[in-house]
Amino acid sequence: MIDVYIITIIAIILAILISILRFISLKDIFTKILTTNLLGTKIVLLILLVSAIESTNDFSDIAMVYALINFISTIVILKYFENRRISK
Numbered sequence: 001m002i003d004v005y006i007i008t009i010i011a012i013i014l015a016i017l018i019s020i021l022r023f024i025s026l027k028d029i030f031t032k033i034l035t036t037n038l039l040g041t042k043i044v045l046l047i048l049l050v051s052a053i054e055s056t057n058d059f060s061d062i063a064m065v066y067a068l069i070n071f072i073s074t075i076v077i078l079k080y081f082e083n084r085r086i087s088k
Contacts, residue, residue: 002053005049005052005053008049009046009049009050012042012045012046012049013046015042016039016042016043016046019035019038019039019042020039022035023035023036023039029081030078030081033074033077033078033081034074036074037070037071037074040066040067040070040074041067041070043066044063044066044067044070047059047062047063047066048060048063051063
């Protein structure tokens with residue numbers, strides 16, 4: 001069972017690296033912000049996998065708080081850039 005977790009962790013880390021490369025290559029600010037949100041979501045998945053391996057609920061609470069902060073900050077930043085673009 002541990003082998004499945006390790007393979008999944010490696011796959012998520014690979015997906016994180018691909019998302020970082022995509023973030024670097026993008027020009028549009030809105031797509032960069034959404035890519036950052038995607039990275040946060042993958043990190044939450046990684047935290048939850050570690051929580052499943054360790055069999056503790058502490059990491060699950062941390063992952064939920066991190067997901068909430070990630071979601072709220074993405075909405076606030078997108079709203080800021082949308083209002084800035086409209087006012088120009």
